[in-house]
Structure formats: C-alpha cells, structure tokens
Amino acid sequence: MSGLHVGIIMDGNGRWARQHGLPRWRGHVGGVDAVRDVVRGAPDLGITTLTLYAFSTDNWKRPPTEVGRLFWLLREYCQRERNELIENGVRVTAIGRRDRIPRSALAQLERTEWETAGGRRLHLRLAIDYGARWAIAHAAHELAKQVAEQRLVPDDVTPDRLHEQLTGGVPDPDLIVRTAAEQRLSDFLLWEAAYAEFHFSSTLWPDFRRADLALALSDFARRERRFGSLDTVRGAGRLAG
Numbered sequence: 001m002s003g004l005h006v007g008i009i010m011d012g013n014g015r016w017a018r019q020h021g022l023p024r025w026r027g028h029v030g031g032v033d034a035v036r037d038v039v040r041g042a043p044d045l046g047i048t049t050l051t052l053y054a055f056s057t058d059n060w061k062r063p064p065t066e067v068g069r070l071f072w073l074l075r076e077y078c079q080r081e082r083n084e085l086i087e088n089g090v091r092v093t094a095i096g097r098r099d100r101i102p103r104s105a106l107a108q109l110e111r112t113e114w115e116t117a118g119g120r121r122l123h124l125r126l127a128i129d130y131g132a133r134w135a136i137a138h139a140a141h142e143l144a145k146q147v148a149e150q151r152l153v154p155d156d157v158t159p160d161r162l163h164e165q166l167t168g169g170v171p172d173p174d175l176i177v178r179t180a181a182e183q184r185l186s187d188f189l190l191w192e193a194a195y196a197e198f199h200f201s202s203t204l205w206p207d208f209r210r211a212d213l214a215l216a217l218s219d220f221a222r223r224e225r226r227f228g229s230l231d232t233v234r235g236a237g238r239l240a241g
C-alpha cells in the first residue's frame with residue numbers, strides 16, 4: 001500500500017457539547033459520527049493508513065464517568081461498525097496500552113482486529129490509551145530485553161532499529177490534522193511525526209466530515225517537503241507512489 005498516512009487528533013467534543021447546551025458525553029457521541037464519515041471517505045482521498053487519536057494516556061485524568069462513557073462508545077463502535085468495516089476492506093488495529101482498557105471494550109476491540117485482519121483498502125489505527133512517550137519507552141524496553149538476552153548488542157540500538165520496533169513497518173504519517181483550533185501534539189506520534197506536515201482546523205471534531213478532510217489534503221498537496229535534502233517533493237507527490 002503506497003497511499004498517504006494521515007493522523008488525526010480528534011479534539012473539541014467537549015466544546016461542541018457546551019455550544020449545544022449538552023453534557024460533555026454527548027460531544028463524544030457526536031464524535032463517533034465524525035469517525036464513521038471520515039473512515040468511509042478516507043480511501044477515496046488516497047489515504048491508505050489513518051491513525052485516529054481516541055484516548056491518550058493522560059485522558060485518565062478526566063472524571064471516571066467521562067472515561068467510562070468513552071470506553072462504552074469504543075465498545076459500541078466496534079460492535080456496530082465491524083461488519084461495515086469488513087465490507088469496506090478496512091483493517092483495524094489498536095496502538096497503545098491494553099492492560100488498562102476495560103475488559104468488555106478490549107474484547108470487542110480485539111475481536112474487531114481479528115475479524116478485519118484481511119482488509120486491504122484502509123489500515124485504520126485507533127490510538128487508545130496511547131501516548132508517544134509511553135510507546136517510545138516501551139519500544140526501548142523491548143530492545144533492552146533483547147540486549148539482556150544477548151539477542152542484540154548495544155551497538156545495534158540505532159534509530160533505524162528503534163524505528164522498526166516502534167512502528168512495525170507502518171509508514172510515518174505524511175499529515176497530522178488537529179481539530180478544534182488547538183496547535184499542539186499532546187503526546188501523539190512524537191517520533192513518527194519527524195517530517196509530518198501539520199494542518200490545524202478550527203472545526204470541532206463532531207462537526208468534522210470527509211469534506212473537511214479533503215480540505216486538509218488539498219492544503220497538504222501544496223506543501224513542499226524536503227526531508228532534509230535540497231530536493232522538493234510536493235505533498236501529494238506520495239500519492240503517485
């Protein structure tokens with residue numbers, strides 16, 4: 001697969017709810033509609049890998065009722081969307097910690113991973129209980145274990161080796177989109193974003209649709225990427241493969 005990898009920091013559910021005079025959790029419900037539409041539209045926009053930031057390791061700081069709702073929505077999403085995801089050739093995988101995800105949500109998530117494993121049109125990565133610092137430390141820990149077991153020598157611990165351990169061969173994101181007018185990474189894909197382009201949208205996530213993603217991609221297509229060299233690659237250049 002040689003299309004684009006887009007990462008999205010889905011932000012603004014709480015503000016959307018407040019604007020509509022609704023409790024915060026209703027914003028997360030609206031956020032699921034945005035996820036559904038963006039996932040449906042992504043392949044036609046040339047996206048082959050889509051990483052959605054759904055729950056950060058720091059989101060545990062929120063009230064337990066809100067956290068509970070978010071994992072309930074994850075479970076519902078997996079249950080309800082699984083068949084459509086399979087029909088549309090979407091392969092779902094999760095990145096992040098699994099040991100703290102409530103059991104019923106984790107069961108649905110892992111079932112979705114197995115049942116969608118044959119999907120070839122779009123790789124949908126859900127970042128759940130994910131933090132880039134955790135992910136990097138986890139990858140470093142795996143390499144340290146291999147050194148301790150003498151399967152690796154310290155000199156083998158290079159950026160390329162750590163990259164492979166961390167990403168498992170998933171290409172780096174070409175574009176990172178953040179909604180709700182915030183301009184920060186909030187611990188999302190810190191390593192992988194080394195040469196990513198950024199697009200900040202003021203749209204609140206529950207209002208975000210595939211047309212907004214198309215807009216982000218046309219902005220991206222105008223970027224000139226150099227990767228440290230003097231050669232210029234147009235943002236959309238990667239689309240040609």
Ligand code: IPE
Pocket residue numbers: 010011012013014015016054055056059070180205
């Ligand atoms: C994004 O919306 C969803 C998650 C982080 C889980 P927020 O809940 O952060 O919405 P705001 O930032 O409060 O508007």
Ligand code: IPE
Pocket residue numbers: 009010011012053054055056059182184186
């Ligand atoms: C980032 O959004 C995490 C997700 C979108 C899942 P936050 O709303 O948690 O980020 P901060 O706290 O504003 O940086």
Ligand code: MG
Pocket residue numbers: 011012013
């Ligand atoms: Mg937020």
